[in-house]
Amino acid sequence: MEIADLPICTSYRAKLLAAGYSSLASLSAADPPRLARGTSPARRTAHRAPPRRQTLPLDSPLRPPTPIAAALLACDEIARVGVDLNIEIPEAEDILKVAVCANKFKGADGPSSVLKGSQNAWDMLSDEQSRKHINTGSGDLNNILGGGIHCKEVTEIGGVPGIGKTQLGIQLAINVQIPVECGGLGGKAVYIDTEGSFMVERVYQIAEGCISDILEYFPHYQDKAPSGQEKLKPESFLADIYYFRICSYTEQIAVINYLEKFLGEHKDVRIVIIDSVTFHFRQDFDDMALRTRVLSGLSLKLMKLAKTYNLAVVLLNQVTTKFIEGSFQLTLALGDSWSHSCTNRLILYWNGNLRYAYLDKSPSLPAASAPYAVTGKGVRDATSSNCKRVRVM
Amino acid sequence: MRPAAATHPSNSSSHRQQEPRAANPLLLLPSSRAAKLSLGCPILDRLLSGGLPAASVTEIAGESASGKTQLCLQLALVAPLSPMSSSCLFLHSDLPFPLRRLRGLVPQSRPDLLDHVLVAAAHSTSDLLSLLSRAQHLLTHPNDSLRRLPIRLILLDSIASLFRADFDATPADLRRRSALFFRISAKLKELAHRHQCVVVVTNQVVDVVEGEAGNTVEWSSGRRVSPALGLAWANCVNTRLFLTRDADGPNGCSRRRMKVAFAPHLPERACEFAIRRDGVFGVEPSER
Numbered sequence: 001m002e003i004a005d006l007p008i009c010t011s012y013r014a015k016l017l018a019a020g021y022s023s024l025a026s027l028s029a030a031d032p033p034r035l036a037r038g039t040s041p042a043r044r045t046a047h048r049a050p051p052r053r054q055t056l057p058l059d060s061p062l063r064p065p066t067p068i069a070a071a072l073l074a075c076d077e078i079a080r081v082g083v084d085l086n087i088e089i090p091e092a093e094d095i096l097k098v099a100v101c102a103n104k105f106k107g108a109d110g111p112s113s114v115l116k117g118s119q120n121a122w123d124m125l126s127d128e129q130s131r132k133h134i135n136t137g138s139g140d141l142n143n144i145l146g147g148g149i150h151c152k153e154v155t156e157i158g159g160v161p162g163i164g165k166t167q168l169g170i171q172l173a174i175n176v177q178i179p180v181e182c183g184g185l186g187g188k189a190v191y192i193d194t195e196g197s198f199m200v201e202r203v204y205q206i207a208e209g210c211i212s213d214i215l216e217y218f219p220h221y222q223d224k225a226p227s228g229q230e231k232l233k234p235e236s237f238l239a240d241i242y243y244f245r246i247c248s249y250t251e252q253i254a255v256i257n258y259l260e261k262f263l264g265e266h267k268d269v270r271i272v273i274i275d276s277v278t279f280h281f282r283q284d285f286d287d288m289a290l291r292t293r294v295l296s297g298l299s300l301k302l303m304k305l306a307k308t309y310n311l312a313v314v315l316l317n318q319v320t321t322k323f324i325e326g327s328f329q330l331t332l333a334l335g336d337s338w339s340h341s342c343t344n345r346l347i348l349y350w351n352g353n354l355r356y357a358y359l360d361k362s363p364s365l366p367a368a369s370a371p372y373a374v375t376g377k378g379v380r381d382a383t384s385s386n387c388k389r390v391r392v393m
Numbered sequence: 394m395r396p397a398a399a400t401h402p403s404n405s406s407s408h409r410q411q412e413p414r415a416a417n418p419l420l421l422l423p424s425s426r427a428a429k430l431s432l433g434c435p436i437l438d439r440l441l442s443g444g445l446p447a448a449s450v451t452e453i454a455g456e457s458a459s460g461k462t463q464l465c466l467q468l469a470l471v472a473p474l475s476p477m478s479s480s481c482l483f484l485h486s487d488l489p490f491p492l493r494r495l496r497g498l499v500p501q502s503r504p505d506l507l508d509h510v511l512v513a514a515a516h517s518t519s520d521l522l523s524l525l526s527r528a529q530h531l532l533t534h535p536n537d538s539l540r541r542l543p544i545r546l547i548l549l550d551s552i553a554s555l556f557r558a559d560f561d562a563t564p565a566d567l568r569r570r571s572a573l574f575f576r577i578s579a580k581l582k583e584l585a586h587r588h589q590c591v592v593v594v595t596n597q598v599v600d601v602v603e604g605e606a607g608n609t610v611e612w613s614s615g616r617r618v619s620p621a622l623g624l625a626w627a628n629c630v631n632t633r634l635f636l637t638r639d640a641d642g643p644n645g646c647s648r649r650r651m652k653v654a655f656a657p658h659l660p661e662r663a664c665e666f667a668i669r670r671d672g673v674f675g676v677e678p679s680e681r
Contacts, residue, residue: 160607161627162655199658242415247583283575
């Protein structure tokens, strides 16, 4: 986009052109005071930039100089340049705003944002809407979660022993690998096991269940993709889970610190599951304040990883009894301050003989609950055939 | 905090080995039956799809005389003969050690099986922790001169009796108690993982009073019971097996059931079993 097409006052447009701003890219590198003073980027880098009034390509090598260099250049320019835009700083700001907007709608990248690294809410919304979710295996569960487990967010899942936390964790590690053509993410998984409940034979079963479902919904998948023939095997699903077994809380801290490097090397990881985040933090910690600090440090680190590498972090938590108002009630472990550490919180509980999930905390979705079932194939919708809790052989 | 290798690039090769390494689950896929310890009965093995898993802690809960100790003794004698071919470390806190029952189970032709059962008494939680540290040493530095099979089975009978005394019902003591659960369980799980051991812990039951939410509840001998030590301990085991008994019928013979209360690799299911002179055996539904 050219300066000439910008929806601003024609006199400003002429002044901008006269001062050497010809493209949006050149404008985006300017800040209001400099713009008001009339120094142009073209002239600042005059020794290697094309001559004035010539249109620069959007991806021109112009970059905002470093602060010291900029100051030196500015002094130099004030001495050399006679052209004056003669506009006030607020007006310059308006021009820049319009320019940034125009840049966004054009979809041009480059040094588009005025503040480097910042993002406006419009971008974030469209980004979020286009983002894919990780299928939990149960449609009802996906519904209350708004499509599934969200990438770039930390989700905590808690429940009593035997409710299916680990099953859901394994299911997510498998489902994240559903190929893109079948509506999945086609990513890989990191599974951090602190309790030793990751049973490979079970993972194999769940992978087989997932494959049979894919082939049921996409019967032509195997014929369409010749490479799919070898891709859809439980073995390859297993091979794409990076598994860490942790035996103490120091190891847990070390692995989470190491994850940053690991994820940098494995960009296709889309989910990190910690099963469970709690176990090693319920022993040897006499100083509860220290425990809280260590844990919130970990959760901040995980949030950062989730944002940086565009992946979902799922933390499994245990349940403990707490003495509230004269009676014992069930709450998630690790205390109240920990409950601020996660973006989403899903609580799994028994309701009679049915397993239910309750969305306890979410920035965008209402609290809701839904039944689900753990079947031989993995986590699925609760139906009359697979909701029975006890099966007698 | 940065990973150690990044801050010391000069000797990164030595640090690289200390970095946690991701294991490929494919390589963890058990080599057929070696990773499961048979219970010595095909029906019970079918219930557990092959037997008790290695590298994992299994709890056997049940009221007194439900067959917990009998099952442990049977495991101790099956272990040397199974594909796992291992010795067994039997930690007992219920005194005295049931030697007579063990001798009753040993087949006449194989008195040497007793050589592979190592027995140690744990009188308190601190005893148990020090025993586990010594067990760790024993497992890491096996003494070849004794011509013993490697230890790959650890039995603890029972966890609940260690906690019967020493603890008041005050919040501070309860917290201390559950911290101990997690410490003992972490130690057991570490041994199980590092040496691919089968770990079995027995547990007693308590009557359910109202408000005992969240824990496993079963009917046994006409009582509503739940494994002892509460929800905190339930978080410490991977698999929970519940031995229950129907209320005594008119003819005095009651049905016993083994139920998978929860397990990461098994659905909830149950099967009947009987305790005979020569051990614990599953009963096909048609046989009764």
